[in-house]
Amino acid sequence: MRPPESESAPFFGSWKRIYLSVVIYLIVLIAALALFTASFRL
Amino acid sequence: MRILDWVVLVLTIGSIVFYGLWKSRKTSTVAGYLLADRSLPWYAVALSIMATQASAITFISTTGQAYADGMRFIQFYFGLPIAMILVSAFFAPRFRNANVFTAYEYLEKRFDAKTRALVSLIFLIQRGLACGMVLYAPAVVLTVILGWNDQLTTILMGGIVILYTVLGGIRAVTWTDFQQMLIMLVGLFTAIFIAVQQLPEGIGFADALLLAASAGKLNAVTTNFDWYDRYNLFSGVIGGTFLALAYFGCDQSQVQRYLTGKDLQQSRVSLLFNAVAKIPMQFFILLTGAMVFVFYIFTAPPVTFHSGNLKNVAGTAIEQKHNDAVAARQRAAMELLKNRDAAHQESFLASQKHMDAVHKEATSGFNDTNYVFLTFVTQHLPAGFVGLVIAVIFGAAMSTSSGEINSLATVTMVDFYQRFVRRESSDNHYLWFSRLATVFWGIYAIASAQLARGLGSLVEAVNMLGSLFYGGLLGVFLLAFFFPRVGGTAAFIGVLAGEAAIFYTHSTGKVGFLWYNVIGCGVVVLTGVLLSTFWQSASSSHPPESGDLQPPPAQTR
Numbered sequence: 001m002r003p004p005e006s007e008s009a010p011f012f013g014s015w016k017r018i019y020l021s022v023v024i025y026l027i028v029l030i031a032a033l034a035l036f037t038a039s040f041r042l
Numbered sequence: 043m044r045i046l047d048w049v050v051l052v053l054t055i056g057s058i059v060f061y062g063l064w065k066s067r068k069t070s071t072v073a074g075y076l077l078a079d080r081s082l083p084w085y086a087v088a089l090s091i092m093a094t095q096a097s098a099i100t101f102i103s104t105t106g107q108a109y110a111d112g113m114r115f116i117q118f119y120f121g122l123p124i125a126m127i128l129v130s131a132f133f134a135p136r137f138r139n140a141n142v143f144t145a146y147e148y149l150e151k152r153f154d155a156k157t158r159a160l161v162s163l164i165f166l167i168q169r170g171l172a173c174g175m176v177l178y179a180p181a182v183v184l185t186v187i188l189g190w191n192d193q194l195t196t197i198l199m200g201g202i203v204i205l206y207t208v209l210g211g212i213r214a215v216t217w218t219d220f221q222q223m224l225i226m227l228v229g230l231f232t233a234i235f236i237a238v239q240q241l242p243e244g245i246g247f248a249d250a251l252l253l254a255a256s257a258g259k260l261n262a263v264t265t266n267f268d269w270y271d272r273y274n275l276f277s278g279v280i281g282g283t284f285l286a287l288a289y290f291g292c293d294q295s296q297v298q299r300y301l302t303g304k305d306l307q308q309s310r311v312s313l314l315f316n317a318v319a320k321i322p323m324q325f326f327i328l329l330t331g332a333m334v335f336v337f338y339i340f341t342a343p344p345v346t347f348h349s350g351n352l353k354n355v356a357g358t359a360i361e362q363k364h365n366d367a368v369a370a371r372q373r374a375a376m377e378l379l380k381n382r383d384a385a386h387q388e389s390f391l392a393s394q395k396h397m398d399a400v401h402k403e404a405t406s407g408f409n410d411t412n413y414v415f416l417t418f419v420t421q422h423l424p425a426g427f428v429g430l431v432i433a434v435i436f437g438a439a440m441s442t443s444s445g446e447i448n449s450l451a452t453v454t455m456v457d458f459y460q461r462f463v464r465r466e467s468s469d470n471h472y473l474w475f476s477r478l479a480t481v482f483w484g485i486y487a488i489a490s491a492q493l494a495r496g497l498g499s500l501v502e503a504v505n506m507l508g509s510l511f512y513g514g515l516l517g518v519f520l521l522a523f524f525f526p527r528v529g530g531t532a533a534f535i536g537v538l539a540g541e542a543a544i545f546y547t548h549s550t551g552k553v554g555f556l557w558y559n560v561i562g563c564g565v566v567v568l569t570g571v572l573l574s575t576f577w578q579s580a581s582s583s584h585p586p587e588s589g590d591l592q593p594p595p596a597q598t599r
Binding site: 015018019022023025026029030033034036037039040041 | 116120123124126127130131251252255256260261262263264275310314317318321322325384387
């Protein structure tokens, strides 16, 4: 079953901005956790 | 447990089960029983996805893991948001458009019946075994608290799950999941609040964080790369993405959750809710374990957290060594809080390492991490809260195992019985068989729970078991979606090659299990693509195996 064109074009469709927001959120979260890990070194 | 705890426990579990059954009282068709007529709102689906993943093991074992190994386990979830985006963009729309009941049904439409049967069988084996472990975790609870027989506990837990899953189908499962997840969140924040409250006078939350960090328990991000290291930034982002993609994209216990959404948008929102909420939730669960660690700096911990082993060390030299190590660590902690400098941080860490060595000697290598959190809960939480936390653990076990049993029954019915045994029959007959399959898998889960004994950290055991099979599953779905020239036979051989590669890698013991998913998936895709390319060029006189839509034989529903 070849997926219908409408499913894959445009690549991420109208949800592109939402997906991008989730990626940015993940990067910020990892950076915050890295800061959390390092912040208690005396 | 006190009477108030029993009241809270029985009322919580009883009302959750009753609510689930009440919400599913109108279920009378197979589509209603297996997919809730695709009518559920996003918030119910979102919390059901979360509850199915967050088992009792999550609360029992993850907190214990933070106590013993620190918070680095959180990196395991770094790939989850990326996977959720990919599932939302590529998997969910394809499954919904194909109008399938199971993910594996899609494989027959795309490839052929043998590929569908093979992948369905892999799912049944893998998920069936994991389901047993999920039921065993609460048995650990009652063994510690009440000295109940763990076999009896798994039978009791499994019995309740079978009851509401058989009667209400996926509607009952989803709505009980919804309630259970809410209770879990309440219980989680209660536990962390009380752990901090129980610290000695003058020791605040910031002090607790300093002590936990100084002992290496707040290592949320570790950047040292090592193939065998299970949890670091790289294995978490790369291996974790593959594992989460396989779990949410190819495991019917999760696919079935988002197929119940009212429409594609509701399914996508429920997935992205998990993408956003999962890491913070795991952070707080692990932080609870770290706070329990700090609590036991000032309140002497037992020599071993497994109460059954305590009598073996009572009055021995090792008990004295343990008491001395506890006192030395407490002194080092107080000195650190007083001076707050690198030298005292080092000496506190040294006292912790000595404590770890004594603990290892006392337990003779037995991994007692699963007992840490429950010992804390039962011995130090006030009346009522103990019942609540136990209800959370029971609810978590029930939500996960009911979802798994429901999906196992669905695959048995749709991918085997309806496909290969009885192609055409009435809706009533299939509904009846679905219920029978649910009973069967419930009993199977109870029986296989016995295999979970002696596996050490249960959460790692479950994830490792998944990683032995998920690479193969993910690979075949990637072939289906993105390699239209690959046909059924190439995909079938690809799955077998991928599984062989994973088991070989596992046997060498040289690679951390999160990488199995990457290796397995890569081998499946590579084998599938190479074989189809070879066959196409070798037999140009024959039409190539096509990736075009192959409608399966008609099935009635």
